[in-house]
Amino acid sequence: MHNFYNWVDRRFPFKEIVHEHLTGYYAPKNFNFLYYFGSMALLVLLIQILSGIFLLSHYHASATQAFDSIQSIMYDVKWGWLIRYLHTTGVSFFFIAIYLHMLRGYLYGSFRSPRELLWIVGYTIYLALMAEAYFGYVLPYGNMSYWGAEVITSIIGAIPYVGHWLSALARGGLGIGDATLNRFMAFHVVLVPLILIGLVVLHVLALHRVGSNNPDGIEINDYRRSDGRPWDGIPFHPYYTVKDTFGAAVFLLLFALVVIYAPTMHGLFIDTANFTPANPLHTPADVTPAWYLSPYYAMLRAIPNKAAGIGMLALAIAIPYAVPWLDRNPVRSSRYRPVYLGMVIILAGSFLGLGWIGMQPAAPALLPPARILLGLYLAFFALLPVVSHFEPTRAVPQRVTA
Amino acid sequence: MRHIVRCAVAGMALSISVLADAANAAVTLEHAHYRFDAATLARGAKLYAEHCLSCHSVRYVRYSRLVPDLGMTKSTVEQTVMLPAGASFDRGMISVMKPVDAKRWFGTAPPDLSLEVRYRGADWVYTYLHSFYWDPQRPSGWNNRLFPNVAMPDVLAHLGGIQDRQGHTLVASALTPAEFDRMTADITAWLRYTSDPSKIKRMALGPYVIGFLVLFAVLAYLLKRAYWRDVER
Numbered sequence: 001m002h003n004f005y006n007w008v009d010r011r012f013p014f015k016e017i018v019h020e021h022l023t024g025y026y027a028p029k030n031f032n033f034l035y036y037f038g039s040m041a042l043l044v045l046l047i048q049i050l051s052g053i054f055l056l057s058h059y060h061a062s063a064t065q066a067f068d069s070i071q072s073i074m075y076d077v078k079w080g081w082l083i084r085y086l087h088t089t090g091v092s093f094f095f096i097a098i099y100l101h102m103l104r105g106y107l108y109g110s111f112r113s114p115r116e117l118l119w120i121v122g123y124t125i126y127l128a129l130m131a132e133a134y135f136g137y138v139l140p141y142g143n144m145s146y147w148g149a150e151v152i153t154s155i156i157g158a159i160p161y162v163g164h165w166l167s168a169l170a171r172g173g174l175g176i177g178d179a180t181l182n183r184f185m186a187f188h189v190v191l192v193p194l195i196l197i198g199l200v201v202l203h204v205l206a207l208h209r210v211g212s213n214n215p216d217g218i219e220i221n222d223y224r225r226s227d228g229r230p231w232d233g234i235p236f237h238p239y240y241t242v243k244d245t246f247g248a249a250v251f252l253l254l255f256a257l258v259v260i261y262a263p264t265m266h267g268l269f270i271d272t273a274n275f276t277p278a279n280p281l282h283t284p285a286d287v288t289p290a291w292y293l294s295p296y297y298a299m300l301r302a303i304p305n306k307a308a309g310i311g312m313l314a315l316a317i318a319i320p321y322a323v324p325w326l327d328r329n330p331v332r333s334s335r336y337r338p339v340y341l342g343m344v345i346i347l348a349g350s351f352l353g354l355g356w357i358g359m360q361p362a363a364p365a366l367l368p369p370a371r372i373l374l375g376l377y378l379a380f381f382a383l384l385p386v387v388s389h390f391e392p393t394r395a396v397p398q399r400v401t402a
Numbered sequence: 403m404r405h406i407v408r409c410a411v412a413g414m415a416l417s418i419s420v421l422a423d424a425a426n427a428a429v430t431l432e433h434a435h436y437r438f439d440a441a442t443l444a445r446g447a448k449l450y451a452e453h454c455l456s457c458h459s460v461r462y463v464r465y466s467r468l469v470p471d472l473g474m475t476k477s478t479v480e481q482t483v484m485l486p487a488g489a490s491f492d493r494g495m496i497s498v499m500k501p502v503d504a505k506r507w508f509g510t511a512p513p514d515l516s517l518e519v520r521y522r523g524a525d526w527v528y529t530y531l532h533s534f535y536w537d538p539q540r541p542s543g544w545n546n547r548l549f550p551n552v553a554m555p556d557v558l559a560h561l562g563g564i565q566d567r568q569g570h571t572l573v574a575s576a577l578t579p580a581e582f583d584r585m586t587a588d589i590t591a592w593l594r595y596t597s598d599p600s601k602i603k604r605m606a607l608g609p610y611v612i613g614f615l616v617l618f619a620v621l622a623y624l625l626k627r628a629y630w631r632d633v634e635r
Contacts, residue, residue: 029633071516074600075462081600238629246626249619256615260608263598264520275521275597 018237021208026233027240028214030400034104035212036247039240041097043248044090045200049193051087054080059139061185063178066141067277085263091133092269093255095292098126106323106344109332110213116324118206123320125199128192130293135188137290141181142274147287149176149184158306175280216400217333223399232400286361294358295351299377301362302370316374319381326381329388331396339391343380350376429548434528435583436591438601440473446592447472449585451483453557457504457512460596461494471595471602508542508553520597524590531558531586535565536572561585 009015058077060069073080102122105111111119138149153176157167172179211221220230234240264270268291273284289297299316303309334341350373357370436442447468450460468479480491487498497512504511519527530548534556537545542555545567556564562582563575575582595601 071462074598075467076464081598081603085600234633239633242622242626242629246619246622249615249622253612253615253619256611260604260611263604272521272523275517 021204022237022241023235025208025236026220026230027212027236028220028400029232029234029239030214030216030402031212031240031243032215034100034107034215036244036251037097037101037104039244040247040251041094041101042200043251044094044097045196047086048090048094051083051090052189052193054083055087056189059185061139061178061181063141063181063278066139066181070140082259085259088270089255089258089263091136091290092265092292093251093258094129095133097251098129099292102126103344103348106347107334107341108213108215109217109327109334111324112213112217112327112332113324114210115206115213118203118210119324120321121199121203121206125196125203127317128196128199132188132192132196133290133292135184135192138184139181139188140274141278142271143276143279143282143284144271144273144287146176146278146280147283148289149180151287153180155300155310158310160307176278213332214400215333215335216397217331217335218396218398218400220400288359288361291355291359294356295354296358298354298358298370299374301358302367302374312374316377319378323381323384326384327388328385329391329393331393333396336394336396337391338394339387343383343387346376347380350374350380429529429533431523431525431529432532434524434587434590436587436594438591438594438605440471442588442591443595444468444472444474446588446590446595447474448482449589450592451485454515454589455485455495455497457497457499457554458515459495459497460516460593461496461514462516463495463596463599464493465489465491465495467599471599510553512554515593515596517597519590519593524594527593528586528590531589532562534559534562535567535569537567558582558586 055073058069058073058080060066070084073084075081077083105119105122134148134152138145149171153167153170156170157163159166168174170180170183171177172183211219214220220232223231225231258265258269262269264272271290288294296313296317300309300313303312329337329340331337334344353373354370354377357366357373360366465479465484466476468474468483469476474483476491483495484491485498489496489498499512501511522530526548530546533547533549534544535547536543539545540551542553544552544555546552546554556562559573561575561577563571564573566572577585
């Protein structure tokens, strides 16, 4: 065994990799609850890839067979229902983990210098995940899949000059059909997962170059022992691997409760309208997206003009990329910035509110609240450069607090 | 844009007569009370075979799976649930009526009901079965409060009685109201089963999976605490 280890070691830097990324990577010792969700997202990615492989081996990407092949997974394939419920539940848990992970970033200023690239890569992972979820949503070819495909590809059609051409390219023709399913499957199974995995690797590499932030928003590397190890840092392995194992156990417990006792989550995780096959002649009563995309749908509906709505949507999606440069305050963490904390709470609250509105049937009564919430959401980014200049801050400790 | 799409489709939908989702909202749904157990489902399967299966397939459910799922014997399934003509024990529960004939007789092919409860909800199905009334203006003589101008006649009229639009009894029911409620609840329970047979297995497995994960979480917590004992607070 020892000989084998040496044999590998002369040919592959296994020892160095383990040291650099696990046993020799020092993380702040004061991580709180919100710091579980990075590794939880990684865990769900693994669940999605594994369950996806099994689903793919029974799925037919064809307009006439897609829906039936999903039902054959549910009814006839041994343990097929379990695999599919793991995959459908995994999507929602992925977004729960990612949203909490991003909230953590906002709360503790984890995007601030020198972690701008880390934030940019991370935010791109979130966008790729939205694309991945969307393509996957269309594949079962239920009626909501069909109309989701129809609505989103026609949004592309609103782009000036090239819109119709792009929309036909996305659909593989004038309408949604075989060609759409086949290219969406290529995106869902090959292109976007490769991008996702690549970005995740970049995200971890970037993190390990700059080190983890922590709830106090201060650098642990400013206070080192004589041997160079930070006073307030602990090796990721074994301390955080064992802590994340506990986190994973609780996370999987919640995951299993959903898979076993409420796999559709009353229409929230699997849309009720998707239990009937795609029907171009019958629109579902309300074409609304899954919960994790609904805030953006509410933003789109809040503006009646099509082009302006899409422009606003693009802005709302792109603006978080700029946040590392919008925040001008020398203090990172909201723990020592009460005004900033309030702004983050309003940002999260308006996003949740928009999410709720996005899942409701279109109603004129919801238009004013949707616009107010959209205004609040954008105000966070608009006001941040100004507020961060003048806001009062509390004294920041030099060493991390428990 | 969404509005345009919906308008276009609404136009198409209106030209096809029997799509009635929008009209459903007017009727309050009755709650279907049933126990999701093998006895209820076996009763429901038998009732479904007697009254519904001639027209409505549940094609994703194979007859053979009723043996392990509902604890029925193969011969019971063959005698009480399987349709006599052309049904195969290992195949799905397909109605014997040809779609061509169905279209000629009812104007539309009766839908497959495998996923109906998941699509519309158990209470919808239960209420639908209670909402038929006599309407001489319809070609079939039947109409439905929950699904206006539905093509389907009230196949349970000989058991549940006949009412007119105002709810006056035209023909008294053969069953007591409680008996009729239980019968329709059994059919609803059966369709709940067909919409997701995994529910039986999920409920059986649940306590073991959850128990294992709770134990795992406790052990992982103890391990974490043991490791973290030497981290200075």
